[in-house]
Amino acid sequence: MRTPQQPTDKPEPWAADGHLDELDEEYVEEATARSTTLGISLLVTVALLVGIVFIPAPYVVRSPGPTEDTLGEEGGVPLIEVSGAQRYPASGELRLTTVSVSGGPGYPADALQVLGGWIDPKRSVYPVEAIFPEDQTAEEVEEQNTADMVSSQENATVAALTEVGYTVPATMTVVDAIPGTGADGVLEPDDVLVSFEGTELETYQELIEGIEGTEAGTEVVLGVERDGEPLDVTVPTTDVDGRTILGVYLDPVFDMPVDVSIQIDDIGGPSAGTMFALGIIDVLTPEDEAGGKVIAGTGTMSVDGLVGPIGGIQQKLYGAQRDGATWFLAPETNCDEVVGNVPDGLQVTAVGTLEQALDAVTAIGSGTTEDLPTCADALEDLQS
Structure with a gap:
């Protein structure tokens, strides 16, 4: 054997x-x-x-995305280019922040990605329908993101130029009246607004200021051009959530006094508006606002300088920390998502307007940050 x-x-x-x-x-x-x-x-x-x-899961996973310095370069070209005005050197970094998304139309997340999203505190998991409208296609998502980015850049440019003292003329054309408002049946598509209460309208901000200074329900006289002819119409203003509105969708076309172009690829959506505006201001002014500091942030930007809410702010906080930021500018309206979720080494200040955001950058750049409002402060103010 x-x-x-x-x-x-x-x-x-x-x-x-x-x-x-x-x-x-x-x-x-x-x-x-x-x-x-x-x-x-x-x-x-x-x-x-x-x-x-690898079976597609009906969830969306948000992760920290890349950040971009609006004072830096993209492919050897300044991300923000200006012509028609002097460009000043700027130190430091003003970083826009993004979110990487797995899942949604055309790009489904798998079970492994969803499981990782539930485990990793830097990520968040949501049902697809909480993020994307039902039946929206991948092409429609991309088109919307591109359109939002273009609009974001234009709004940021108008707000920034206005903030540094330029007049930005606008031609304001009515797209349509909002049903149920005082403008419904009074203002018509293609009407061009030329005056408000007898005062000529040169800029979009003048129209906004006129409306905001009017008590809701009050009738206002608008001068319009209809089919090339001047016409005065009386429009009752409308109250929406405590705000006075005119009740029309407008398509403003701006005559920029300074040519500003923003070179950025593969990033969509409206949330970079605030950081675009701050970057434009920094390169157009002799003051070195950022003062060598690495500052990140997010927020939509309206043409009249209001910072609006965005999605995925917790992921953006982690992305900012990862890329070296020591300060983060957060929209006041996102502060409930910020408190208790700030990564170590990052400080956050709340901003509601472009002016406040600029003041914050200047304070951070100069090292005088004692009085900057935190998100906890902002929430307390909202509750009081």
Whole structure:
């Protein structure tokens, strides 16, 4: 008999002549059958696990995305270029922040990504319908993101130029009246607004200021051009959530006194508006607002300088920290998501307007940050 190479409590299957005897042949057949069954079961289990892992899941996973310095360069070209005005050197960084999204139309997340999102505190998981409208296609998402980015850049440019003292003329054309408001049936598509209460309208800000200074429900006289002819119309203003509105959708076309172009690829959406505006101001003014500091932030920007809410702010906080920011500018309206979720090493100040954001950058750049409002301060003010 051969000596077994491994210890065993089974009889040696080989006879002296090298042939299996009857008893050993039955044992080998049973062992082979068991091994085959176990192997098949293991393969099936692995295949099922792999299949489950890569099955599309009805969730969206948000992760910290890349950040971009609006004072830096993109492919060797300044991200913000200006012509028609002097450009001043700027130190420091003003970083716009982004969110990377897995899941949604055309790009479904799998179970492994969703599981990672639930485990990792830097990520967030949401049902698809909480982020994307039902039946929206990947092409429609991309088109919307591109349109939002273009609008964001234009709004930021108008707000920034106005903040540094430029007049930005605008032609304001009515797209449509909002049903149920005082403008419905009074203002018509293609009407061009030329005056408010007898005062000529040169800028969009003048119209906004006129409306905000009017008590809701009050009638105002608008001068319009309709089919090329001047016409005065009386429009009752409307109250919406405590705000006075005119009740029309407008398509303003701006005559920029300074040509500003923003070179950035593969980033969409409206949330970079505040950081674009701050970057434009920094390069157009002799003051070195950022003062060598790395400052990140987010927020939409309206043409009249209001900072608006955005999505994914917790992921943006982590992205900012990862890329070296020590301060973060957060919209006041996102502060409830900020408190308790700020990564170590990052300080956050709340801003509601472009003027406040600029003051914050200047304070951070000069090292005088004692009086900057925190998100906790902003929430307390909202509750009082």
